[in-house]
Structure formats: C-alpha cells, structure tokens
Amino acid sequence: MAKQTPPTLPPGPRRTLSEELHALHRRAGWPSLRDLADALGKVASRSRIGDVFAHPRLPAWGLLELLVTELARRARRLDPAAEVDRFHALWEAAAEASDKHDGPTDTRGDLLSASLRSSAEDMRKKVRNAGAAAVLAAPPPPAAPPPPQLGPHAYLSELAQKRLDALSKAINLTASILDQRWEHAALRRDQQEVARRRGILESLRIEAEDMHRELALHTQTGDYRGLRRLVDGVLAVEISVADLRRFLPE
Structure with missing residues (x-):
C-alpha cells in the first residue's frame, strides 16, 4: 500500500476534487504509483501520476479519467463508468473555478x-x-482553394x-x-x-x-x-x- 499526501489547497472545487480522489484511492486499497503506472500501460510515468495526487495544479482530464477508471475497478461495489461521470463533474467545476482566477493551474508557481x-x-x-x-x-475560390x-x-x-x-x-x-x-x-x-x-x-x-x-x-x-x-x-x-x-x- 502507498498512501499519497494530498496537496495543501484552500476550500473550493479543486480541494473537493483532491479529497474525493484520495478517498477513492483509499477505497481501492492504496495501490502504489508503480502499480498504477503498470496498470495504465505506461501512458504516464510514476512522477506524473504522483503529481495528480500531490500537486496543487489541476490535473489533465485524460490522465485523471484513466486513474479514476482503474481505482474504481479495484474498489468494491463501485461502477467505474459512474465514477468517471462523477469525477468529470468535479473536474469541470475545478477547471471553471481556476479559469476565473489567475489563468491555468498547470504551471510551475514562482x-x-x-x-x-x-x-x-x-x-x-x-x-x-x-x-x-x-x-x-x-468560401475559397474554386480555382485555387x-x-x-x-x-x-x-x-x-x-x-x-x-x-x-x-x-x-x-x-x-x-x-x-x-x-x-x-x-x-x-x-x-x-x-x-x-x-x-x-x-x-x-x-x-x-x-x-x-x-x-x-x-x-x-x-x-x-x-x-x-x-x-x-x-x-x-x-x-x-x-x-x-x-x-x-x-x-x-
């Protein structure tokens, strides 16, 4: 098992998304970053997957969707498709909130x-x-579009x-x-x-x-x-x- 440390975030949609992801990770039995990277077919490195759990920036939806699907599959009594829909709504709320502030969240801070x-x-x-x-x-001219x-x-x-x-x-x-x-x-x-x-x-x-x-x-x-x-x-x-x-x- 490999419990990940959540980022320090102010109250809001981004913090809610992080808390729900860590709760899902717990229900899945806290699989390690290596296990998750292997399960996802090496589409992302362990460090990139670790950033999804620990970095305050908003993760890319494509990678988050794959992680949620895999974690829900490992958890008991959870429908992966339903969890993906639920997390997509959380991610959209966090993305909308981030766009209203200082622009994109996927940056290097200072x-x-x-x-x-x-x-x-x-x-x-x-x-x-x-x-x-x-x-x-x-419409372009037919002679030389x-x-x-x-x-x-x-x-x-x-x-x-x-x-x-x-x-x-x-x-x-x-x-x-x-x-x-x-x-x-x-x-x-x-x-x-x-x-x-x-x-x-x-x-x-x-x-x-x-x-x-x-x-x-x-x-x-x-x-x-x-x-x-x-x-x-x-x-x-x-x-x-x-x-x-x-x-x-x-």
Whole structure:
C-alpha cells in the first residue's frame, strides 16, 4: 500500500476534487504509483501520476479519467463508468473555478512570471482567432482553394509539439554549455554550482519526456483543456532551462 499526501489547497472545487480522489484511492486499497503506472500501460510515468495526487495544479482530464477508471475497478461495489461521470463533474467545476482566477493551474508557481502569463494569454488569443477564422472565412475560390485551417484542438496539438521540440533543443544546448563550464571551472564552488544546475537540468529533461507522453495522451483523447495547460507548462520549463544558462561562473 502507498498512501499519497494530498496537496495543501484552500476550500473550493479543486480541494473537493483532491479529497474525493484520495478517498477513492483509499477505497481501492492504496495501490502504489508503480502499480498504477503498470496498470495504465505506461501512458504516464510514476512522477506524473504522483503529481495528480500531490500537486496543487489541476490535473489533465485524460490522465485523471484513466486513474479514476482503474481505482474504481479495484474498489468494491463501485461502477467505474459512474465514477468517471462523477469525477468529470468535479473536474469541470475545478477547471471553471481556476479559469476565473489567475489563468491555468498547470504551471510551475514562482517560475510563472509576468512574461509567461503574457505569452500564455497571447497563445490563447491565437487559438480563439484560429477558431473564429475557420467559421468566418469566406468560401475559397474554386480555382485555387487554400489549405484548410486548423481547428483549436489541432492548433494546440501542433503548437505543443513545436514547443516541445524547441525545448529539447534548449535542453541539449544547456547541457553542452554546462559541460564546457564544468571543464573550465577553476574553483571548487564553481564546480559545485555547475553540478547543481546539471541536476536541475536532468529533472527538467525527465519532465519534458513526461510532457511528450502527455501530449500523445491529450491528442488521442481530444482533451483541449489538457493541451492548453500542457502548452503553458512547456513555456514554464523553457524559462527554467533558460535560467540555468544565466550568470554561470566563468
């Protein structure tokens, strides 16, 4: 058994969702994160599943739906389909409440600066404009019809893939820079600082790999909200990677 620690949340729909998920986990016998990852066919890592239980951000519905289905299947006298419907209503209430406050919840807290909020808002405007253009555009001339415009879901999926590709390149570049600074570090404290940043970069690399799997899941399930939050999360990781290249010891 592996009881998970719930996040600290203020009263509201997000806290209710968390409490109900932990109650369902208890009724299922507290299966470990490894057991759940294996049961879900490795569509998400143990750390990503652990975040659903322990992180204050709102989890993506696609992953939460799979977890609820598996936990309800293991619990006694519970109908998995009915539990999915119940949790979807809880998740919708939490998502609506989060949208009324400071924007998306799937961010990295103090790393989400004003510039990130502005970038995320610009991307949401592009999504809305893409959807409006698809509805309001005049019929194309029969002689040379333009390529079809992407809908909001396809646009976000493509955008997330491009940002993840850019993130992978940034991680590789940062790793190369840190390797060079390690070789030329003259003082022990400089080596310790480079080693510390290497450790952070490796954690971010693992998170990026999880995001690739999460993108495949959201694209397959058509989870628009999950894709939107994933894009915001990738932007936050990009900022973290860029910070690792700043003020390096000479």
